[in-house]
Amino acid sequence: MLRHVALRLLLAVPTALGVLVLVSVLLHFVPGDPVDVMLGEGASTADREELRRSLGLDRTAWRQLADFTAGAVRGELGRSITGGQPVATLLRERYPATLELTGAALVVALAIALPLGMLAALRPGSLADRVSLALATVQTALPTFCLGPLLILAFAVQLPWLPVAGRHGLASVVLPALTLGFGMSAVLARHLRGALLEALRLDCVRTARAKGLAPRLVLLRHALPNAVTATLTVLGLQLGGLLAGAVVTETIFAWPGVGRLLIQAIGTRDYPLVQGCVLAIALTYVAVNLLTDVAQAAIDPRLRESA
Amino acid sequence: MRLAVASPAMAVATAARTNWRVRIGGGLLLALTLAALLAPAIAPHDPLQPDLARHLEPPSRTHLLGTDRLGRDVLSRLVYGTRVSLGVGAVAVAGALTIGVALGAIAGYGRRAVDELVMRGTDVLLAFPGILLAIALAAILGPSARNVIVALTVMGWPAYARLTRAEVRAAAARDSTRAAEALGATPLHVATRHLLPSARPALAVQATFGVAGAIVAEASLSFLGLGTPPPAPSWGGMLAEARSFLLIAPHLVVAPAVALGTTVLAIHLLGDGLRTDQRWQRGQ
């Protein structure tokens, strides 16, 4: 088991490095001189030279890459142009908010998907099954930035205790979590249903049923654990969607997380901060994928064989 | 090239005859494409002409879906918006397909070293969740339709590369391929005649869903202010503008959301139909 974890970790490192390299290279895609774009034409030569030096643009490409990577590993990601604070500090301030939002969205998604998926699998073709299908269809048609304003429209006046924007206590995370989690829940429900149906056909489950165990118990004790591994993969992929979707959701609901920081940094052409945010979100995704890999292997011994 | 375009169209038409999903989805999509192409003829008003005195009006006889914050006709903007959405979506997927298929074929059929390189490349690009990479690229390059296409192409090709590579590797092991190689066919000939055609059905399905994804991605980018800049009508941009007036003009939010949802659903319906259609999957 430990060997599997170590192997996974080892394989994740080149990907993480690749992400670092790509992010550090982003600055070079700026049309024109990035320093000019960030400070505007007409900035004093002294200011421009200082910025160029602090960004490392006066060094060779390889050196810049090495410096950026070394700095990132140490936790130093440069300084924000607007305000001068270290990017790492800003990220640390905003990160908990994003974690809170994605965590709550995950709870929402699971709360909808688990019962729905199980019901749909227990009674294929029934109302629950059709509802889960309809939900999945609606989810594809309503991306986050559509759903958010529609939810605000629906609940803003009717339920006055739901704040419409900002992060102020428990009630304010409801609408953003619903918006973000809804999309994930539909896909998750369908996958759970499929995996459960597969699991229900397994021999061990058939035996349990033949022995006269109640269908619900069969589901919970035998089918579900088998279905979980398949669903975990989907969960891992969907969490990536959550992270990316958080950028839009945080913008809609003025949620002070890393996603909104990214959009604000883009607006102020604060490219070091943009790089920091993109890096933070991408590396989180790599970590999440690693965790789901390990979790799957922990649950299902069969997976440990294939590296 | 002619082969690549003509026969899928015919195959879709054949599938449409028996498969209701392909029929309805494809039909809707056709209607939307026509709307995009014939926009100047269909749209009742100029989508760019403001009429300040009549701003934020609810739906009426002259303005079937009401007017927006500058008094522009919402219906006309929706119709012209199909051009942006479908145009950007189609071109982005075309680009991603071209690059992805080429690289995937090389990876699947070429040398091991090249394969590793391409696969690591896709690993890194796929390590960026959702549209994060597209956001970063669009932010760096600046807001314009062209930059959105570039960003979505970069974001999209890894998926097609992986798919092509898998199909190519499977096809390369087949006897017919081995025979052709033994007869001295050039790698290019082998690739185009023996390997790639088997990938076509799966690629087409993937590309169909890819267009839907690209349309949603373009709308998301425009919503965030990183896509097609104003005053060009983009559904995402229209939604972003509508947010401030949610309390007094909800129709401004509902209209582009419905347009987007319908388009995406139509495409998904088509893709679902193609995916489950037996004859399509067999590559006829």
Next chain:
Amino acid sequence: MLAGLALLAAACAPAPSRPPGGVVVGLDAGPNALDPRLATDASAALILGLVHRGLTAPGPDGEPIPDLAESWDSPDPTTYRFVLRDARFQDGRPVTAADVVATYASLVRKPFQIQQRDGLDLVAEVIAEDARTVRFTLREPSPSFLLAARLAILPRACAAEPDCRVGAGPYALASARVDTIELAAAPGVGPLPAIPAVLFVISPDSVSRALGLARGTIDLVQNAVEPDLLPWLRSAGLEVVATPGSTFHYLGLNTRLPALGDGRVRRAIAHAIDRAAIVEYVLAGNARLANGLFPPEHWAHADLPGPAYDPERARALLAEADLGTIHLTLKTSTVELRRRIGEAIAAMLAAVGIDVEIRPLEWATLYGDVRRGSFDLFALAWVGIEEPDHYRALLHSAMTPPHGVNRGAYADAEVDALTTTARTLRARPERRDAYVRVAEIVLRDVPLVPLWWVDNVVVMNPRLTGFEPTPTGDLRSLARARWAQRPEHGA
């Protein structure tokens, strides 16, 4: 488990609870800084207006009135002597001349020296004659100095710090978080205000602000409500008060560009914009068409007709200039209202054949670009300009940044002469004539397009009484306001 931890974190996140008896003010953006020497935006001005006091303050008609200074005299045109009144800072210490000297001395050091300060650029030395008297010596006579002396006075030790937050105003800064800034009535500074606390909530979403007002979680929003929402808010029971304001909105033009260097093109732009339509339909009538920097209630107001809406004339002028299709970019802020106005203007210019691309930019970026001259057209406003000497900083050919705010590099010999001599004139009627002539030239030659003077629109809780908006839109009268009956707590 992660989800559970997240929820726990959520439960611990603080809610902006209304301070008992306090007033909640909604802002559309956070202040760029809380040190008055660094603050440049409207939010900072609103907050710091309650926290600080200067030697003088702008009076109702634009003339300076005594604030921390009890009186002053000017023995000669370049000398001013202020006598301080008996006042205290929020930390309890008395306001002395040494504090004044320290505050003004800090302005020449980094990071404060970058600010453009109308009227203070000519201060040569500041000396404390005794504990209560300060003498300013200017390099040249400066008519705008007295008004500029409203700069916040900071305690001596604090003035040496890069971020000083202690002032002599009625409210002290109690806390400054990501989304909220709380002020608490400072005891010992002066008569205790009836409102014990003011909570500024940064609510960048306009729907959120409107809902906050409707639900009672926000008591007051000034100049940050969509004009189209005003009827809805009135029907929700809120009081909407619009008073004529002096905030001057205008279109800046970069005369360095070949197209904009041609006066005919600039005049064409002025004639192409239907300002009345924008005021009536986009601003819901809450503005007055402008013809210069100063509105009718100001002594330097020029009674001249503003640019007429005449698209035919605009086209004729452009044809005469014969420059083909002109492509320009218009930079505005990202605030929805400004963006909308920018798009409306762009459409009007397109109608006469000028192709305009809108570039909405975040405030800091916009301000930076404008200050550096990196623009074709920009839409901004001058807030709180009371002294017509500002025309000199705005239009004199030598006043390009960093010396002044002639960002479009306009140059006209007559304007140069008028603005220079008007500085030395002391009689009001003569000065007025000079500035009226300047306004005339501005209307004829269009170095900038005057748009309108925006009313101050305040949406507030009807139970809040005694609050009077000022023409410059500050919140000072909150210190004299009170609740008519006990407010409900929370929403």
